[in-house]
Amino acid sequence: MKYAIVLPDGAADEPLDELGGRTPLQVARIPHMDWIAAGGRLGRVLTIPEGFTPGTDVATLTLLGYDPREYYSGRAPIEAAARGLQVGADELIFRCNFVTIRDGRMCDFTAGHIEQAEADRLIADLNALAAGGDPSLRGCRFYAGVSYRNLMVASDGAGLELRCAPPHDIPNAPVREHLPRGRGEERVRGIMARAAALLREHDVNRARQAAGREPVTDIWLWGQGRPRPLPSLAARYGLRGAVITAVDIIRGLARAAGLDLIEVPGATGYLDTNYAGKGVHAARALEDYDLIIVHVEAPDEAAHQGSAAEKIAALERTDEHVVGPLLDALQRRREWRILVAPDHVTSTRTTQHGAAPPPFAYAGHDVTPVERRPFSEADALAGGRLVAPGHALLTEFFARG
Secondary structure: EEEEEEEOOOOOOOOEEEHHHHHHHHOOOOHHHHHHHHHEEEEOOOOOOOOOOOOOHHHHHHOOOOOHHHOOHHHHHHHHOOOOOOOOOOEEEEEEEEEEEEOEEEEEEEOOOOOOOEEEEEHHHHHHHHHHOOOHHEEEEEEEEOOOEEEEEEEOOOEEEEOOOOOOOOOOOHHHHHHEEEEHHHHHHHHHHHHHHHHOOOOHHHHHHHOOOOOOOOEEEEEEEEEOOOHHHHHHHOOOEEOOOHHHHHHHHHHHHHEEEEHHHOOOOOOOOOOHHHHHHHHHHHOOOOOEEEEHHHHHHHOOOOOOOOHHHHHHHHOOOOHHHHHHHHHHHOOEEEEEEOOEEOOOOOOOOOOOOOOOEEEEEEOOOOOOOOOOOHHHHHHHHOOOOOOOHHHHOOOOO
16 A cells, blocks of 8 residues: 655745635636535645644644644754764754844745745854853853754753744734743743844844845744654554655654655755655655655745745645646556645735644545535535544545555
8 A cells, every 4th residue: 555645835825806705726727626626625724723822833733743742842843853963861953033123013924935045044143142151042052943943052042932923923013022932031031132133233134235135134033842752654554654845844754754855956945845856756756655645835935924925826836736646656556545735825815824623635546536526615515524633534534445
């Protein structure tokens, strides 16, 4: 039996006036996803349990069959796992975004999708400042990630009990209202303030401004936590699996779940990602693995930019270059199943994540069609099926007979 799962990040949305009251999924030409929904099972899945902040970390953990109430560690420790980062028992890991704040508002939570070389320089200089004994950065270590997505580890973190807002959830909002709050807030705010002072006069920003680009004004610390081990998918289901992704949050979950990682040249985690390369590598991986999971970040990035057109384009490219080739490769086999499951809603109107259950659909050689509807939020709702708790969906997808 061969299994494939496609995770189009943030593909679910709400009806948009500019699309005549339809969602990007309803407008996009996605014949392969529609075929899976009409020829198999269609429904909604509760990926964000009550009390959790909507995000890829919680939602994908759910889709991989883990109950977030038992296994969620915070976003940063999951990303740390992607890099094999080891931390002490008293240390706390933070996600560290490079951001642009203008007039006290969160202008850009990606700092213009800062180039890797720029991010690497800034991280190196933050570490140099910390190593030099700067009191505000004492006990801090910074780790470069991909573009704006980085990590910071703070020593003596056992006593920190904080509420930190994801920067992508506060677009254009006054940042003062969303600064870290709770036990140890003075220390964490002090780290952010000292970093902002370094960035203010940095050569990277001088060069960006000379080129007419927005400066990198701040770091934003959030997603903090400590590692929490997961039982492997191989131990739970007896399957050998691999993951294709360009972002560390999915890489970290893959490693923690005991899944291999397949790197695809040109996979960027952005709108310009190598869709075709992901599809080719995924189809080829079916020769060696029982399970292949492909994550595509682009729909989420488009929604965060407020661009319905880009989101529709990302969905169509995912359908053509990822779902299509996988479906073709699977149908050449005797026993197979494929699941398409957006992790969460990302509203193109608000550019923020939402907790409403997104649609899912799966089909296979032994799956009897039920709803016979296309793949969209409205059709999944009309079908009336809701999988809750959401982590039960994976067991259903793997069930034989």
